[in-house]
Amino acid sequence: MLKGIAASDGIARAKAYLLVQPDLSFSKKSITDVDGEVARLNDAVSASKDELKKIREIAASSLGEEEAQVFDAHMMILADPEFVGAIETGIKNDKINAEQVLHNVSTQFVETFEAMTDNPYMQERAADVRDVTKRVMSHLLGVTLPNPALINEEVVIVAHDLTPSDTAQLNRKFVKGFVTDLGGRTSHSAIMARSLEIPAIVGTEKATAEIKADQMVIVDGNSGDALVDPDQADIDKYDQAAKDFAKQKAEWEKLKDEQTVTKDGKQLITAANIGTPDDVTGATDNGAEAVGLFRSEFLYMNSAELPTEDQQFAAYKRALEGMKGKQIVVRTMDIGGDKHLPYLPLPEEMNPFLGYRAIRISLDRQDIFRTQLRALLRASNYGNLAIMFPMIATVKEFKQARAIYDEERAKLIKAGTPVADKIEVGMMMEIPAAAMIADKLAKYADFFSIGTNDLIQYSMAADRGNERVSYLYQPYNPSILRLVKRVIDASHAEGKWTGMCGEAAGDPVMVPLLLGMGLDEYSMSATSILKIRSLMRRLDTKDMKALTDKALTEAETNQEVIDLVKAHTRA
């Protein structure tokens, strides 16, 4: 049995599919049989073409035409005589092995593309060249690249780590669960697993070392346990647990069309976090009363190039229409940290989570930011839109971002474009410095949305995705509770509201404390909404206020707070 961090509820059982990058290292060799080497190259290129054709077909039918198009770009490179021809010529002229020449030519192409700073389209091609090179190299070396898009039977994915874009490629029909070596509960792959309703365990440290391809694996996403090669007794036990979980879910489903009210009648909002317009269905199916966070960066990440204003407009419009008048808070692009865009090369940084990211990029690359704001403003007419800025640290940043928003709004109105009268403009509260001056920020922002995923990592100086320091990732630590309380109080003093869209908003231990602090909106993975709504119906706000006061004044540690909550709620 492997122990990891429970990242997405549910129980799954299937064969292991190892999503592990093979070793693509090689050494430079002189060759004498030039024709033989060119033939080896051509074989590898045509095997890569065949593979890409197959992947494209499957991706188009299982994931959609848009996701499949990235593979067209790859095929185009392989059909380009300049690329393949240059490798052939290199082999003939230099009489060295195909691997080395492929590497040299590819590096040249990548560097040339990346240098075209005035042509973002060509810059984006660099990532395609890298991908294609990997594929041809694997054929030259006779190793197999994992192709998650080709999976056509039920599997549990076992991987060192899953990037958000790997996760986006997983087909829900076949991927029953996943287990990774790295990651924490709030890494983006875990968040995506929850939105896809795939049971997941992260941070096991050794899953890829201990689990072999095709071994049977049980994933218990509720406890964080992964069982490898289970015996019949284990299979029976977990099948029963899966049935019990399904029954519990059916109970929660009854609350789908109910409002969120506490035992003493206080009305609250339970909302969903989404990443794409398609997720709106999951949100409404799970009874979301709003979307408290639309991570718009996923629109950028799921695209092979910078999405245009019209493409973004269409996506926001579709999401707004899907929510039928219920509010959607769209967060402007939050790239950086663990979220990358292949077509927007960012500088290598020692500390990317403390570096050039989110609003810092938007204020610098105003071309990208203004395009996004125009798309949002144009879409605002089709529903109930709010906008927020990620990673605001200072009053000046908020004012700058808001001024750019106001300019774009004024321009559109002047041009006669219909724009909604009222769009709330708020900010993520996820940097401790901002939380400390929440009273100042509350004068300018229409609302706050507390991002505990980052707020905790920055407060505790503990990387949210690093399992080695996950013991410091303490949502209930009195330090965090004080920051959260401070933010909520500051917003209320200015007549504004505060939501929470970090994972803590859907955490049954945190929710009683948040109720006690008067948090207005709770935004979480859609699959957690009904569980939390059911919990809230059993809680009394006055009791929870007493609990919170005690936690804030008496508790010294994370564990003491957990004990207090359990004693108060008998959860």
Ligand SMILES: C=C(OP(=O)(O)O)C(=O)O
């Ligand atoms: C909701 C948050 O944003 P993200 O997880 O996308 O960083 C957060 O930081 O809590």
Ligand SMILES: [Mg+2]
């Ligand atoms: Mg964040």
